[in-house]
Amino acid sequence: MDILSMLGLVVAVAGILGGQFLEGGSINVLLQLAAFLIVIGGTLGAVMVQHPLNIFLTGIKMARWVFVTPKIDKQQLLYRMTAWGNVARKDGILALEGQIKTAGDPFVQKGLQLLVDGNSAEKIRAVLDIDLNTYETLRWQAARVWEAAAGYAPTIGILGAVLGLVHVMQSLGEPAKLGAGIAVAFIATIYGVGFANLVFLPIAGKLKILIAREVVLREMAIDGLCMIANAENPHFIENKLKGYIS
Missing domain, CATH: 4.10.910 (30s ribosomal protein s13; domain 2)
Known part of the structure; x- marks a missing residue:
């Protein structure tokens, strides 16, 4: 949490x-329930029109990352890559086959399988770079779902305020109700600006930070696997990968 x-x-x-x-x-x-429905419903509809289904659903699912942050353990990956480098140097690449199922991350598992299959460092990097690019593109587009919501919400809030004022204008014959009616009308604007700046934009910003960390972790994994494929010294692997850890 x-x-x-x-x-x-x-x-x-x-x-x-x-x-x-x-x-x-x-x-x-x-x-004000009416103002809430106008802002949330209008914003949701606009965002759904803008984005394809898979990007929209990915963005919604990723929102939980803001409160339940995915585990990004560079130190553990450094330890694993160094250990695998030692095993490969002493017993050969095939000795790493038993490590595939315990690797945890499907991305690392795929890279380790490519390594065990005898692929060169260049081929491993080529395959994993495509996976990384696909992963990164989808997540960045999903984060922009929340940016889009932040853009639409204030405008939808103004729309709600105008609708409220129209309702107030219909009650001009009852002056006692005008003050309260106008106040209620502008609640939609408060909701629009509030949700945009307190919820939607912060979620988008936090997701971008977490996506960048995930990408760096995967780049670290690619470098480690390629160095193992090139039979680099485990101490060199360790020292190079330490550069990814601040």
Whole structure:
């Protein structure tokens, strides 16, 4: 669980609600189901129109990364690559066949299988680079789903405000209701701007950081496997891969 993400969301919401309370406003006035449905429904629909199904669903699934961060352990990968380099140097590449199932990451498993099959470092890199490019492209496009939502939400919020004002204009014969009606109308704008800047943009930004880390981890794996294929000294493998660890 990413405590910082949870804490950040709580602090943001508490700051807004606390400010509303200190200004003497009622928190209940911010709870408008109609405005919520307009903003969320309109934004969701616009995002669905913009993106293909696989990218849209990947973006939705990846949102959990913000709170449940995928494990990215460069130190463990460094240890494994160095150990595999030692085994390959002493007992030959085929001795690594028993390590394939325990490698964990399907990407590393595929690379290890290519290595055991006797492929050259150039062929291993060529195959894994294609996999990495496909992985990276899909994830970046999925992260942009949330960027798109952040772009649409404020505009949909303005649309909700205009719809609310239209409803208010129909009640001009009852002046006592105008003030409250106008206030409610602008709640949709608050929802649009709030969701865009407190939820959608932060999710997109966090996903980009995590995707970049995943890509670096896979580049590290490719380098390690290629060095093993070239029968590099395990100490050289270790020292080179340490450069990936800050």
